[in-house]
Amino acid sequence: MKSRVYLKKILGLIFLVAAFLIVASFVPNFLTISNLLNVVRQSSIIGICAVGMTLVIIIKGIDLSISGLLAFSPMVSGILMLHGHNIFFSLAAGILVGLSMGFFNGLMVSTLSVPAFITTLVVGQVSEGLSLIMNGGRSIGGFPDSYVFLGNGTLFGIPISDYLMLIFFLIGFIILKFTSLGNHILALGGNETVLRQEGISVTKIQFFVYVFASFCTSVAGLLLSAQLDTVHPIQGEAYQLDSIAACVIGGVDMAGGYGSVSMAMVGALIIGSLRNSLNLLGVHPFMQNIFVGIIIISIVFITGRIRQRNRKATRGVL
Amino acid sequence: MNALLSSIRYFAKKNGSFLIFLILAIIASIAVPNFFALDNFAIIIKQSAIPLIACIGMTLVLMTGGIDLSMGYIVGFASITSGLLAKIYQWPIPAVVLATFIVGIAFGSLNGFIIQFMKVPAFITTLGSGYIIYGLAQIVSQGSIVSRLPEGFLAIGRTEMLGLPSSVFIAAVVLLIFYIIINKGIFGRSLRAFGYNAKAAEVSGVPISKINVSVYIASGLLAALAGMLFTIRVNAAQPNMGGGNFNFEVITAAIVGGTSLFGGVGSITGTLFGVLSIKIIENCINLMGISYHLYMAVQGVIILIAIIFENVKNKAL
Numbered sequence: 001m002k003s004r005v006y007l008k009k010i011l012g013l014i015f016l017v018a019a020f021l022i023v024a025s026f027v028p029n030f031l032t033i034s035n036l037l038n039v040v041r042q043s044s045i046i047g048i049c050a051v052g053m054t055l056v057i058i059i060k061g062i063d064l065s066i067s068g069l070l071a072f073s074p075m076v077s078g079i080l081m082l083h084g085h086n087i088f089f090s091l092a093a094g095i096l097v098g099l100s101m102g103f104f105n106g107l108m109v110s111t112l113s114v115p116a117f118i119t120t121l122v123v124g125q126v127s128e129g130l131s132l133i134m135n136g137g138r139s140i141g142g143f144p145d146s147y148v149f150l151g152n153g154t155l156f157g158i159p160i161s162d163y164l165m166l167i168f169f170l171i172g173f174i175i176l177k178f179t180s181l182g183n184h185i186l187a188l189g190g191n192e193t194v195l196r197q198e199g200i201s202v203t204k205i206q207f208f209v210y211v212f213a214s215f216c217t218s219v220a221g222l223l224l225s226a227q228l229d230t231v232h233p234i235q236g237e238a239y240q241l242d243s244i245a246a247c248v249i250g251g252v253d254m255a256g257g258y259g260s261v262s263m264a265m266v267g268a269l270i271i272g273s274l275r276n277s278l279n280l281l282g283v284h285p286f287m288q289n290i291f292v293g294i295i296i297i298s299i300v301f302i303t304g305r306i307r308q309r310n311r312k313a314t315r316g317v318l
Numbered sequence: 319m320n321a322l323l324s325s326i327r328y329f330a331k332k333n334g335s336f337l338i339f340l341i342l343a344i345i346a347s348i349a350v351p352n353f354f355a356l357d358n359f360a361i362i363i364k365q366s367a368i369p370l371i372a373c374i375g376m377t378l379v380l381m382t383g384g385i386d387l388s389m390g391y392i393v394g395f396a397s398i399t400s401g402l403l404a405k406i407y408q409w410p411i412p413a414v415v416l417a418t419f420i421v422g423i424a425f426g427s428l429n430g431f432i433i434q435f436m437k438v439p440a441f442i443t444t445l446g447s448g449y450i451i452y453g454l455a456q457i458v459s460q461g462s463i464v465s466r467l468p469e470g471f472l473a474i475g476r477t478e479m480l481g482l483p484s485s486v487f488i489a490a491v492v493l494l495i496f497y498i499i500i501n502k503g504i505f506g507r508s509l510r511a512f513g514y515n516a517k518a519a520e521v522s523g524v525p526i527s528k529i530n531v532s533v534y535i536a537s538g539l540l541a542a543l544a545g546m547l548f549t550i551r552v553n554a555a556q557p558n559m560g561g562g563n564f565n566f567e568v569i570t571a572a573i574v575g576g577t578s579l580f581g582g583v584g585s586i587t588g589t590l591f592g593v594l595s596i597k598i599i600e601n602c603i604n605l606m607g608i609s610y611h612l613y614m615a616v617q618g619v620i621i622l623i624a625i626i627f628e629n630v631k632n633k634a635l
Contacts, residue, residue, distance in 0.1 A: 062441060067562070114625055117385060117441040118569070118579050122618045125566045129614030137611060237562070241449055244442075254442060290453035293446035301436045308437075 015249065019270055023277040035276070037159060041227070043272025044161040048220040049243035050250075050264035051172040052213030057247050058189045059206065060256030061116035063213050065105060066243055068128035070236030073098040073218035074225035075131040078140050087147055095218045101127055102214025106207035124240075131233045141230035151226025161223055165265075168216060172261035175212075185209060189257030238285075245292050246271050254300050255307065334627070335575045335591040342598050350602045358601065363482065366597045367489035368551065369568060370590060372544040373575075374496050375537035376568045377589045381513045382533050383581025384433065384440035388448035389541045389568060392425050393560025395455040396545030401464035401555020404471040411470050418546045419539060425451060426538020430531035448565075455557035465554040475550035485547045492540065497586045509533070513582030563614065570617045571596050573624045596620065 029035055049066055056063045077094030081087060101123050108119040153160050176182035184205050187195045196202060220239075225231045250267025252259030271292070278288050347354040372389060379386045400418045403409045409417070425447065432443045475485035500506035511519040512529050520526050541560075549555045575592025577584035596617065603613050 064441075064445075108622070108625070112625055112629055115579055118621075121387075121566065121569070122621050125563075126615050126618030129611050129616075129618070132611035133609055133615065136609065241445070244445070254439065284456075286453040286456040289449040293449040293453075297432060297436075297438055297443060297446040300438045300442050301432070304437050 047268035052216030065124035068124035072127035098218025102211040106210035375540035390560035390564035393545035396542035422542025430534035
């Protein structure tokens with residue numbers, strides 16, 4: 001039994017190594033240092049979004065607002081920057097806008113108890129609409145060098161995006177592993193009633209998780225725009241599916257209560273290398289999406305089956 | 319006096335969406351120039367007809383407590399397949415219509431099967447299948463748009479009767495059929511029971527798996543019909559038709575129409591007024607010459623208001 005639990009924990013890692021070896025042997029130019037660094041750099045956006053998504057999925061929610069918010073925050077910051085405002089002020093403004101959207105998510109989920117998938121869909125669409133309005137549907141570009149450096153620069157030969165991903169990984173890791181808040185988040189996904197009986201405010205936890213998720217999304221959006229040196233008002237749509245896929249492939253349980261940030265990181269790297277290798281092979285992004293969609297549905301199905309079987313097994317024991 | 323108040327309360331509780339529609343129409347007539355005209359009403363009815371067809375499907379799905387995020391992409395797939403079959407392959411028109419329906423039924427039953435028998439949550443299933451269907455539509459179309467479709471095909475939705483195109487009458491027939499199914503038969507009661515409490519319904523002998531699958535089949539079929547009629551209206555078949563924005567519009571209309579997000583509550587007449595209400599708002603935004611993108615943001619605010627309204631209504635009335 002113990003070995004099975006252990007196996008479940010490293011399942012994502014096995015997937016990663018297997019996918020990596022298969023890809024490396026088939027795809028030319030995959031195993032070069034510059035391409036590998038590129039894979040990590042491309043994965044950083046998905047990875048940062050997936051950190052927030054992991055916490056949301058653990059409390060049995062889902063964040064569908066990524067598609068809109070990933071464009072809205074950088075749109076706000078970008079317009080401020082192009083008007084000649086200080087970079088730090090502009091970035092702070094963009095992140096603040098993202099946080100307020102997360103606040104709405106938290107408000108509707110906790111206080112009005114609206115299902116998370118509707119709430120976040122609404123907030124995502126509103127932010128997409130707002131980012132379209134702000135510049136009449138056009139994209140903006142030509143940002144100051146110091147902002148572009150954030151996305152494309154390197155420090156000791158490693159892209160700054162990778163450091164940022166590491167920082168977010170550590171933040172998520174520390175919250176979940178070493179704080180009482182992390183324990184409460186995991187408990188909320190597992191058994192809400194017990195948490196309420198302990199006298200812990202479920203509302204506060206939900207607020208924190210959704211605001212944190214939108215913080216991750218905003219930073220990821222700002223990073224993406226720094227990498228591209230443009231803000232496109234619908235740039236987020238491609239990352240919505242990928243960040244959910246990263247969590248699911250990594251092994252975060254869609255039913256809530258089980259998951260860790262390292263799983264999401266592994267998942268993000270799998271998705272990143274998958275996309276990269278399919279691009280190198282010349283597979284069209286639409287085909288890739290079909291593939292990712294099928295993977296998500298099958299993994300959620302399989303983990304559901306495993307859970308059902310485990311439950312039956314424990315019922316027999318008790 | 320009290321009896322009058324309580325009867326007003328009862329009316330408001332039962333006909334919330336009609337009241338929203340009425341209030342919006344009155345405000346628009348006063349505030350927006352050119353709104354109160356027969357031509358403009360005809361435009362609103364024309365624009366409401368096709369979303370209404372899809373919205374009836376979404377209402378059924380929401381009543382079970384599920385959601386169909388693949389609807390907009392089925393619209394796109396149905397659009398491109400019907401256009402290709404009618405123009406490039408030159409199939410006879412009834413065969414094109416039949417093929418479009420089969421496409422919708424196939425995607426709908428796939429969704430229903432995965433949700434009911436593989437126990438994958440509805441929003442994950444339909445989010446994933448939406449991306450899959452969109453990818454397939456792009457592959458089928460090869461990135462091209464099929465325009466200038468055959469006359470016989472266009473006649474399905476464009477034949478003028480009483481000054482309105484036939485797509486309006488198709489929508490009316492669909493509305494009537496589903497009104498009868500939901501309100502007069504055993505299916506509607508079973509659907510409500512399933513939406514309120516799936517476990518209790520199952521124990522009471524309601525065939526829940528049949529209902530859950532058939533709801534997604536209906537939603538896929540109606541989405542395909544809507545996609546075909548959209549194609550006919552704009553005389554161009556393209557995979558980008560519908561999409562995420564269409565999903566959102568349809569969900570907004572259903573919620574404004576009084577469909578509960580928690581399942582079990584919803585009505586076909588409510589959906590009718592929900593669609594009309596949001597189309598009035600769209601119409602006003604167009605008439606006042608404000609950016610169309612504002613419509614998306616406004617829809618979000620409308621959903622929020624509708625949810626708060628529902629919460630208040632449940633507590634106060």
